[in-house]
């Protein structure tokens with residue numbers, strides 16, 4: 001690879017480069033470009049979820065949520081709807097409501113409030129039913145978790161690699177993509193420090209290992225939804241059973257809630273959810289709720 005061709009106001013320009021990284025996001029055309037150049041395309045794993053959410057800013061009043069800064073109502077059975085309300089600077093809330101497989105929050109005022117009322121806990125509804133909206137409702141849709149296995153390709157052009165969402169894009173409700181891209185940047189620096197020869201192969205292997213855990217978290221969690229298509233080996237079924245118990249106990253246990261966020265935000269390995277003292281809290285939390 002010797003550079004990129006850029007189409008701008010002044011026409012098409014060619015920029016020469018020793019090294020080119022495709023960081024063009026999930027719509028990356030690298031598979032098609034590789035194909036056109038006679039290389040194999042990477043194997044793709046796609047786990048459709050068809051989620052859609054609608055976001056809006058509201059004025060934040062001191063009495064809202066008794067002073068709490070956030071409430072996150074994660075998607076879970078029976079309806080898999082979710083709602084998030086987070087405090088932002090300048091006395092604002094950012095509110096996002098959504099669901100899976102076309103069960104998306106409506107774009108009209110009344111429908112949006114009604115969707116908030118339908119959530120399994122009332123906090124988001126209780127704020128937005130009377131709060132002052134500061135922006136229009138803004139939609140976002142996401143079709144599928146998508147992973148491209150470049151690390152499996154036997155041949156790849158020199159001076160080139162694929163990076164970030166172009167490699168793997170996760171269901172955004174788990175908030176992992178930027179963290180993974182930052183971890184990949186560190187891995188790429190390390191690969192480049194060892195010389196430009198074979199850098200793509202080294203990078204794709206390193207990136208694949210980095211992606212494994214967040215992919216397992218995002219896809220494993222999505223597979224709790226019965227309509228999500230994908231293999232559910234015994235390990236995934238056990239983890240999802242355990243997670244349902246974990247969520248139940250974490251509703252009233254700050255240690256468990258914090259531990260869950262540490263894992264979801266990639267600060268700890270998923271095995272941290274299974275440590276004996278944590279598992280004991282999960283068991284006690286469920287026994288107390290029974």
Ligand SMILES: Cc1cc2nc3c(=O)[nH]c(=O)nc-3n(C[C@H](O)[C@H](O)[C@H](O)COP(=O)(O)OP(=O)(O)OC[C@H]3O[C@@H](n4cnc5c(N)ncnc54)[C@H](O)[C@@H]3O)c2cc1C
Nearest residue numbers: 023024025026140163164165166172175176177178179181
């Ligand atoms: C709604 C939403 C919420 C998210 N929330 C979080 C979160 O809370 N935490 C988190 O870690 N991650 C989150 N993510 C994921 C995160 O945004 C992405 O993983 C991250 O932005 C990926 O970075 P990237 O540079 O690989 O791709 P992108 O951010 O998609 O950037 C690709 C860029 O390339 C440009 N481009 C594409 N094609 C061309 C072309 N042919 N020529 C020139 N330019 C081109 C695009 O315009 C774009 O600017 C969220 C994603 C979404 C959609």
